[in-house]
Amino acid sequence: MSQFAVIGLGRFGASVATNLVRMGHEVLAIDSNEARVREMADQVTHAVEANANDEEALKALGIRNFDVVIVSIGQDIQASIWCCLILKELGVKYIVAKAINELHGKVLQKVGADRVVFPERDMGARVAHNLVAANLLDYIELAPGFSIVEVVAKPEFYGKSLRDLGFRAKYGIIITAIKRGKKVLIAPGADDVIQEGDVLVAIGEDRQLEKMEHSLDE
Ligand code: ATP
Secondary structure (H helix, E strand, C coil): EEEEEECCHHHHHHHHHHHHHHCCEEEEEECCCHHHHHHHCCCEEEEEEEECCHHHHHHHCCCHHHEEEEEEECCCCHHHHHHHHHHCCCCCCEEEECCHHHHHHHHHHHHHCEEECCCHHHHHHHHHHHHCCCEEEEEEECCCCCCEEECCCCCHHHEEEEEHHHHHHHHEEEEEEEEEEEEEEECCCCCEECCCCCCCEEEEEEEHHHHHHHHHCC
């Protein structure tokens, strides 16, 4: 179990906080808006009203003792940058910060965020991928140009092995797992055979994954 603090309880911050609690972690939720704090009070370990730019207030909350601090302030870019700077100066071990655009992300990195996330951009990319490939369940960008996707196996695949399907040979794509009901087959071999209802977890270059997604749509 780790101790997390989430600063800024908009949709993203609130969702991160409640998911961390669900996963069994302790979460301190901080926001300057009293109503937001009240809404979160019974969903997290502690919810506190404080200004993210008030160094003394953050110090008094013992913010440097948390394993990870997530800064989830989007609209007020200045407040988000200033908050990261304060956290860095206070010696917080690991800072995750939400950025609303590339420039915001760059500045957050410069002032010491250990990890910058772009939830809106990433969600936009996921939705776009979902719209063009009906059988795509999920999409995660690993690095620019490289992703992991989850696709539902088409009936044409049933009864065929990964070798027969030849994704690696055709597209340079590796199937890292097969989800079969509640079971997950990690690192399937060339002889593993696709069954009805299987979900393939594939890793590869975006261009090639798109080709594969479309080959599945045909
Ligand atoms: P989302 O899209 O995740 O809903 P957002 O990117 O629109 O959020 P904002 O609405 O700007 O983000 O801020 C998220 C939360 O951060 C709000 O609840 C807001 O009250 C809080 N917040 C903004 N500035 C500060 C600050 N200086 N100190 C503490 N909390 C703040």
